[in-house]
Amino acid sequence: MTTTFLFSYRQPSASSSMILGSFASAYFHPPFPRLPQFIQPFSFPEMADDNKTPLDHFNAVAESYEKSTGGCTRELAERLVPLLDINNDSVVLDNACGTGIVTDVITQKFTNGKGPVIHAVDGASKMVELVDARFPDNDYVRTGVMPGEDLDFPDETFTHSVTNLGFLFFDDAKKGASEIWRTLKPGGIAVVTNWEELGYLPVLWKLQREIRPEEEPFSVPIKPEWFKPSHTEQVLRSGGFEQVDLQEMVVHWGAESLEEVSSSIVQMFGPAVFKDWSDEDKRKAMDMVPSILKDVTVSLNRNGQSCVGVTMKAIVAICKK
Template sequence: MRNFEDPTHWDAAARRYEKTAHPFTQGYAEAALARVPLARESRVLDVAAGTGALALAAARTGAQVLATDFSPAMVARIAAAGLPNVDTRVMDGQALDLPDAAFDAVFSIFGVIMFPDWRRGLAEMARVTRPGGVGVVATWQARGAATFLLLGQIREKLFPEKAGATMPEGMEALSTPQRLAHELATAGYRDAQIEEVTRDFPLDLAALADPDTLFGMSPNWTSLDAAERAEVIAEVRRRASGRPVLPIASTALVAVARR
């Protein structure tokens, strides 16, 4: 089992994820929400919710939100926010323990792309979306985003003989608008509208004082030895050219489709 398929891996990373990834993915979650009008009576499902970037933002619209993830620690971070209109459940997005057509809007923000059976994940999203409701999926381009993207670029430059980290199959398969639209249609959605959303991940150079916290979720870091890691840090500083923050442009696809 690969790390990203193991809930205990995400349990261990939950607090780090909430601190580093959540503020970044929140911008894409808000971009997705801007494309889907919600009302107080809207029933919203967040699949593979992580620490709740989408779920918590959706709840602030007044909608009734159910946030699910296969990692108990991730779900616990959402529950800790204490919002009265957010329920949480530990659940496998490939086999949702939920009735058919139960939600007005079903979201997965960089979640379903990580599933071993991502096609089943998309089909499950469609199954629990009511007719006329919407499914919303955010995916990365094939090489990922933020520190994952940066580390892949640096590793390719410094250590071209080393094989880079293998991306999840779903990320590769859903990384173009044409393929994403096709797979959404196969899952049971229709009329997919897909937009590119690019945002900068602001890498604070001060965080290099604790690089394991900054990069520790990426195999492109954990597979390096101490000397190689020092080279990577030096390359990040070189790219920053004395700036305190290195912006890493990261592009996502945000798809909104009808059921």
């Protein structure tokens, strides 16, 4: 038995840094005809009667969720963590932690039994449950259910604070910024990331132009100002930060094949884009996605594996208290 997350939507309290695509489930209708099956729906497993351990279940869920969002969040985390100079004495906040990608990237750099203390917190209890189960034997990883706007930590707790793709969904982003500033030690470093460009949007817009040109172009439920780097900077300065350095990073919504990229985009965004389309139009769209992607994807390498993907441009704000 499973508790489905991807297809049961509620207004997120920055419930995860992976929440990039989960909003699409707000519009989810019955399955599309001949829907590709490369990417399976993301579900939280309750322990079934099989030979898998709980850790096996939760690791599989995390991997499935990452694949369903093209791996772009992990790629971003892998790019930004080296900028932080985290060591064994660090105390790190993984804020709006989602499935624990940032925590996982950090812990993989410390394999000698030591490492920084990492507090992974999220407003979604199921996400925290998953993270807790992923690191059962790591005494340095602590978890908690709390929204980013109300962190239950004393002042000046952390040497480093990471909020990877969570701010776009905070109910009160300025309060979230002030909480990061409050809980950061003097001299501490905070990193906040948001999206500037979503590479899958032009693909969806071309689909609409080809099949339903009369429709308004699909837009994500993110306020337009969040796509401007200056807005991220303004919010962080309003929270108390005086030193805010903005960078951009290019990552990818990708997979090992063009077909898998097509499938993940259809699974994630088709429910919103195609929600009022006929079955015939849905079939046309699914057949057309790979040919559209062929013109916009780039080759990339992930852990020695050749992949393809569409580019995603991230805003990376590095703040010092």
